[in-house]
Amino acid sequence: MLGYISKIMHIKEQMEQDAASITGGHTGTIRVGTFSSVSIKWLPQILKQFQQNYPSIQVELLEGGYEEVEHWINVGLVDLGFISVTPKNVHEVLILKKDRFVLLLPQGHALCRDGSITMEKIAAEPFIMPKKGCDAYIRKLFKERKLKPSIRFEIGDDHAIVALVQAGLGVSVLPEMTLPNSMDKVLSVYIGDEIYRTIGIAATSFTTLSPAAKKFLEVTEAWIIEERSFIR
Structure with missing residues (x-):
């Protein structure tokens, strides 16, 4: 009722x-x-x-x-x-923003110096999988390319993901809007495929x-x- x-x-x-x-x-x-x-x-x-x-x-x-x-x-x-x-x-949806996904790397990681980051290169690294919605999208990105990421942790809190990357326990992929305003010893790098999530307001x-x-x-x-x- x-x-x-x-x-x-x-x-x-x-x-x-x-x-x-x-x-x-x-x-x-x-x-x-x-x-x-x-x-x-x-x-x-x-x-x-x-x-x-x-x-x-x-x-x-x-x-x-x-x-x-x-x-x-x-x-x-x-x-x-x-x-x-x-x-x-x-x-009915009003499109508001295309929010680009970025790769999070610990400072000094070898991929920091790579000029062309691809999902293939990301799949070869220990991976920290986000949860609460983003995981389905990211899993789909790997699946479309017939890749199987090496998932070490699955975490729902964005700040916890950044902390794990900072500790050198893996890399992760998050939309830019989810990132904290400051990230000590963690770098965000654009992925060459220019992957986005699209945010809208709907009714x-x-x-x-x-x-x-x-x-x-x-x-x-x-x-x-x-x-x-x-x-x-």
Whole structure:
């Protein structure tokens, strides 16, 4: 029954927001699904901007893995969700960023001086496999090339992965957005194949979003565009 109850509450919330927008007000509550790297690198600034623009709209965050966020969108538990875009996604998606995968190496490793890093060379090294969503993507990269990595550890925490690489216990592959702001004695190197994960924000339908959710979508898109121009 939970799915039906969630939809009823969502419709009630949307009706109240529509009524408020008629009188020129912006109120209500929106629920946003997210995963850790978006929560750390994007959401603090997006939420700051959103609260400045719409102080009467409350935002509730639910953090989980890629599949969890997609499930929350499907059952109506969240209005919007940040996802890793794949051909299997069935939602309406706004593409936000191509987040490049990088190879993490301990300082002084032989591959630091290699001008062309390939998945074949990575597969020959002791490998630390990330978990919580990235592992499926990375395993697929190896499988597509008919490679079998030498997995020594499987770790879910990005900071723990960096610590293991720092100790010289193996190499790893992570998206750039997941990396800590500073990594002592650990180098990140681009992989020659230019491998990306694509991050987007999704909903069952953008046209049926509540007024408050539409405002959040607009602020998110505007912030991403501004961030891109700043980086360039």
